[in-house]
Amino acid sequence: MILSNGQLLNRYVTSTVAGAMMVVLFIVLALDLVFAFIAETDDLKNSYQFPQALEFMMLTVPRRIYDYLPLAAFIGSLVGLGTLANSSELTVMRAAGVSIARLIWMAMKPALVVVVVGLLIGEYVAPYTEQRAQTQKAVQQGASDNLASSSGVWHREGESYMHFNAVQVDGTLYGVSLFELDVNNRLQSASFARRAEYDGGDWRLLEVSTTTFEGSRTNSRYAESVPWETDLTPDVLKVLIVKPEYLSIEGLYTYMTYLRAQALDASEYAMAFWKKVLQPAATAVLVLIAISFIFGPLRSVTMGFRVFCGIIVGLLFKYAQDLLGPASLVFGFNPIIATLAPIIVSAIFGLVLLRRVR
Structure with a gap:
């Protein structure tokens, strides 16, 4: 097949x-895995040793890929287009x-692939492997032998x-602690079960x-x-052991519905x-900013400075979302506003x- 110049x-x-x-x-x-594995050695105990820690790290790879895909798309766009700009290839293309x-x-198409891959990993792969990783680690550390260990989760x-x-x-x-209180919040009973199993709709x-x-x-x-x-079911329980940001969209929606049915706070x-x-x-939007930088203020600077600027902008974007998210919980405004605000501001920027490019 003969391809045209275009x-x-x-x-x-x-x-x-x-x-x-x-x-x-x-x-x-690679850098994240190295530092995370070093940090993981502090948690070695019981049957959770180096081989198990290595397996834990491998199981968390999909979640880490999902976390870093937006950053990779942003910095990658800066580096890729910056390479073309440094060699004057972008100038020649414009002149042609x-x-x-x-x-x-052209530059946005790889970002769209990243978006699709991120959705698939975040919805179907990362939640499963992350839950398996956290569960195996907790069990190997002796979860069924400890009362309310720090590795688990609370629920009301x-x-x-x-x-x-x-x-x-x-x-x-594993390691089920149950505390029953009366209407005056006085403890009536406390139970600990090594294990709980679900069979045919009954626990x-x-x-x-x-x-x-x-x-x-x-x-x-x-x-x-x-x-x-x-009222808990395995489908609801599966989301408890994993942090909210690592759950699938379906899992988040399921647990939000359950919490609201129990008149509990689902804002997180x-x-x-x-x-x-x-x-x-x-x-x-991050890729759009990267493109606007290459055609605008960063078109004639060194690659190192481009990467530095990219890291700064990426961190500012992340910190804005990380600060506005908890602020929405404290001040009670809609979480969608906290998420959309940095996206809209960045898109306008x-x-x-790009409008200033001649």
């Missing part, structure tokens, strides 16, 4: 930008009659407070130790198996939901710079 040019620019994105992603991911709009589209249902040390992918719970607690409080008297008992009445999960939904737009 098709060759399109493929050249697109492949240059895409290649730069891949290199940036590889470098950032290639419009700014066409060059923007009515007057019952629960803590789960680990939640397996199939919904099996059973296994190896359960229970202490009840009756005035100044306490009673303790042990049972191999007892039924457990709760709503913030993560909108941030995830709008991440494709955030990635596209990028468009203004």
Whole structure:
């Protein structure tokens, strides 16, 4: 198949930008894994040793790729287009009659691929591998033997407070602590089960130790198996062990619905939901800013300075979202505003710079 000059040019620019994105992603991911593995050695205990820590790191790779894709798209666009600018290839293209709009589209196509890949990883791969990684680590560290260990999560249902040390992918719970309070918030009973299993719509607690409080008297008992009445399901529980920002869009929506049905605060999960939904737009806007920099104020500077500026802008964008997100929880405004505001401001900034290009 013979390609026209326009098709060759399109493929050249697109492949240059895409290649730069891949290199940036590889470098950032490699550095992150090295430092994360060093930090992980502080958590070695029981059967969680170096081989298990290495497996944990490998399972978290999809989540780390998802986290760094927007940064890779942004810095990669700066580096790829900057390389073309330094060699005067962009100038030659412009002189040959290639419009700014066409060059923007050539550079934006790899970013659209990044957006699609990010959506697929964030929705179908990262939540599963992250949950498996966290659960395996907790179990290997002795989650079923510890009362309310720091590795688990708390949950409330009515007057019952629960803590789960680990939640397996199939919904099996390890290290289940249950605290029952009365209407005056006085502790009525405390139970600890080594494991909880879900079978045919019913929960059973296994190896359960229970202490009840009756005035100044306490009673303790042990049972191999007892039924457990709760509205929780494995689908809901799967999202508990993973941080909100690492969940799928579907998982966030499911848990938000459950929390609201229990009259509980779901704002943290709503913030993560909108941030995830709008991440494709955030990635596209960052790439737009990178393109506007290359055709504007950074068209004749060194590559190192471009990367430095890219890191600064990327950090400012991230910090803006990280600050506005918690602010929406404190001051009670809609989380979608906190997520959209940096995107809209950045888009306007990028468009203004592009309009100044002659």
